[in-house]
Amino acid sequence: MNMNTNPQNPMDNALGSALAPIPPVKKAVPRAALVDLQEPIKSTLVDCFRQFAIETVVMNGNSADRLRKEKFEACIMKLDPGAEACMEAARTSASNSRIVMYGIGGSAQDALRFSKYGVNAIFHEPLERQAALKLVRATRMLVSHEFRRYVRIPVMTEVNIVSGDGRRFTATSLEVSSGGMSLKTPEDLTVGHSVEVSFALLTLPRIWIRGNVSWKKSKGSIGVKFELSDNRRARLKEWIDAFVEA
Numbered sequence: 001m002n003m004n005t006n007p008q009n010p011m012d013n014a015l016g017s018a019l020a021p022i023p024p025v026k027k028a029v030p031r032a033a034l035v036d037l038q039e040p041i042k043s044t045l046v047d048c049f050r051q052f053a054i055e056t057v058v059m060n061g062n063s064a065d066r067l068r069k070e071k072f073e074a075c076i077m078k079l080d081p082g083a084e085a086c087m088e089a090a091r092t093s094a095s096n097s098r099i100v101m102y103g104i105g106g107s108a109q110d111a112l113r114f115s116k117y118g119v120n121a122i123f124h125e126p127l128e129r130q131a132a133l134k135l136v137r138a139t140r141m142l143v144s145h146e147f148r149r150y151v152r153i154p155v156m157t158e159v160n161i162v163s164g165d166g167r168r169f170t171a172t173s174l175e176v177s178s179g180g181m182s183l184k185t186p187e188d189l190t191v192g193h194s195v196e197v198s199f200a201l202l203t204l205p206r207i208w209i210r211g212n213v214s215w216k217k218s219k220g221s222i223g224v225k226f227e228l229s230d231n232r233r234a235r236l237k238e239w240i241d242a243f244v245e246a
Contacts (some may be wrong), residue, residue, distance in 0.1 A: 021121040030144050031055045035063045035077035035086050041104065041127050045076060048133045052140040064089040071095040074143045078121070079105035079114060087117035091202070098243060100143050102135075103156075108172040108184060111156040120154045126177060152177045153240060157199055159183055164194035171222075173199060178237035180225040189213050189222055197224060204239040207232055 032049050034056050036041055046056045054074070059066055067075060068089040075090055077083045092095040103111050104123045111119040121139055123132055137155055152175040159171045159181075166181070171185035181197070189195070193213040199204040210234050214225040226233050 008178045030073035031057055032074035033072045034058050035075055036060055044127055044129050044132055048136045052136060054143055067096055068093045074100040076102040077112040079103040087114060091117050108156060108234050112158050115157040119156045121187055160198040162196045178240050182223050186220055191216055195224060207235050209233055
């Protein structure tokens with residue numbers, strides 16, 4: 001009988017345990033609520049969100065109650081009179097107050113009717129798959145809570161503008177950051193034009209910030225870069241910081 005067998009050293013066991021790989025923490029899959037949507041819109045959006053690893057949850061009938069109680073990262077609903085109850089339920093919910101809210105409608109004016117709820121982006125009707133896929137791709141990091149890489153917040157709200165030549169008009173916001181914002185307006189503004197913009201965002205009361213038109217596109221979209229010397233930018237930065245940390 002061989003008596004030279006060496007039992008495993010207890011220290012080796014301890015060292016082996018100490019060096020054992022730590023199992024990765026599985027990241028929760030973001031969920032998007034599809035609120036009372038019909039075919040073929042429903043199937044198209046399910047497919048678009050799936051491509052970016054975002055789970056869709058189809059809701060019918062008890063949507064407002066579920067948005068009040070369950071946690072979702074995004075919700076998509078038609079911009080019709082019935083949407084207000086669901087928007088109110090989501091924005092007043094402790095879990096979903098910062099939810100990314102998509103509307104389905106014909107124009108930015110549809111979103112402005114619900115601007116107090118902070119509609120983030122719109123799928124235009126009739127819904128085209130490639131356009132829907134492009135919008136989901138542009139906003140997916142916000143839905144997935146990858147805020148550190150996404151410094152611009154898409155949100156559609158009414159913006160009052162006073163131009164340097166004294167004109168007063170309204171525009172629709174597209175995205176906002178602490179350094180500036182993109183807008184849609186039919187007004188003719190040239191690059192370098194000075195403006196003062198005024199807007200409110202969900203929990204952010206109305207603010208005024210000076211800036212200059214930094215770019216312009218043919219379809220009526222412009223970019224406004226805020227003046228660094230305008231200290232009122234700090235309130236917007238605080239709101240954005242709170243939004244991405246929530």
